[in-house]
Amino acid sequence: MAAVEGLFTLDEDEPRLIGGRVPGTASYFFPKHLGGADPRVGPVELEQVLLSRRGRVWSYTTSHYPPPPPFVVTTEPYEPITIAAVELEAERMVVLGQCIAGVTPEDLEVGMEMELTTDTLYRDDDCDYLVWKWRPVAAPEG
């Protein structure tokens, strides 16, 4: 199940982020449930839309130290995570996400094409808790 409900679809092959859009405009927000507004329109009920699966790297970094709770550390010892900010193709909106395991800063560069996938964030005895992650469209060389 999703680690937090309502932020992305659980489609195994083509998961999508669930965003909000000001009806009749190209003003998007993510996540939808935390709103936001385009002041040219004012506060309105956002309509739910599925966001582009692909985009280009705006920037990237790592967390070499384990983030504090509510992050759940799943590896012992902790393995650094790589995080990418990706500008979505159609929405021209930069969205953060972890990269899939194995992707390091050496594999990334600004402008590189990325696509959305889902992966386990953590698990307990009952199930896997999923989150969206970014992966390079072209598999890293080597």
Next chain:
Amino acid sequence: MDAIALLGVGMHPWGKWGRNFTEYGVAAARDALADAGVDYSDVGFVSGAVTVRCGYPGYVAGSTFARALGFTGAQLASSYSACASGATALQVARGQILSGACDVALVVGADTTPKGFLAPNAGDRPDDIDWLRFHLVGATNPVYFGLHARRRMDLYGATTDDFAMVKVKNSRHGAHNPNARFTKEYGLDDVRNSPVVSDPLRLLDICATSDGGAALVVSSMEWARRHGHRDPVRVAGISTVSPAYPDPVIDLPYLAADSLAGSTGAPVGFKESIGARAYAEAGLGPGDVDVAEVYDLSSAMELDWYEQLGFCGAGEAERLLRDGDTAIGGRLPVNPSGGLGAFGEAVPAQAIAQVCELAWQLRGTAGARQVEGARVGITVNQGLFGHGSSVIVRR
């Protein structure tokens, strides 16, 4: 905008003292009152900058400091806007003074911080973006600093040694500051050999969290004149602006920036807008600035501010740094106090501490870190959730 007089400044040294934040705030306030030569009974308004890490007394900081100094019936306010809280508290005080509600105000901020990463409040709170970014992405504050640093490298060809040079410069400044927590002079190799925190930034590129306190005594120009302050340092501009939609830059604590799909034309950068407002209020521009205190949460971020404050064009900050322009003795010294790299961040005190440093610089009493002939100074910082903060002081 009418100016107010900056009569007195005071600080409690930064460190990891582990004592009640009230103690630091009171020490700073007493120093500021003594520095101003103002009797506490003349203070009509106490403006506290809030700390959210020290329980209820932190939320009502104005009251906490006023009671610790002795309640006099003065009016109170407590302001929270994250790292910008100190500037907001000063802005509230200015409003009281310029409206005539009081003649003299005391602005105080202090904090006691835990070790390690600043983290969100506990509990299961998916309706809090600050909680979501930690839970789902592991996006600590240094993660955002790392994203912006990498972007500088990619867009402008900045190097990790450029970032390290900021730390080296500021540590050289901070070595002469008795209020700084870290007074060691670092070399390039110290930074290069410190562990990576958020690539490309290393431990010595990123500011620590500290305990500390800072305070200002401000008054109307008229009150200052009547009480013998003939040529006080003046607060000429204060900016507490928010971003203007659409803001395309991803920043703390959000998971997404605004979308540009529905916009035409170049968006106004939030960080550029922060200084612009202060310049407009003061009737001054970047060319008038002699000294600046900027928020170097990371070494790379200091370089961003050079451009966002208009000291140079986009992509030119590294050249300013390499040419020595922003070191003491250069054309436009930045962070003569040592900056956050030498202090570590005491959130509600930090924007106030920036103003303290500029006051000493403009009075010519900054000792070994004096910027010669400084007459105009600017501070800048940014609190998460879109709080701008910039103060211009001048002779």
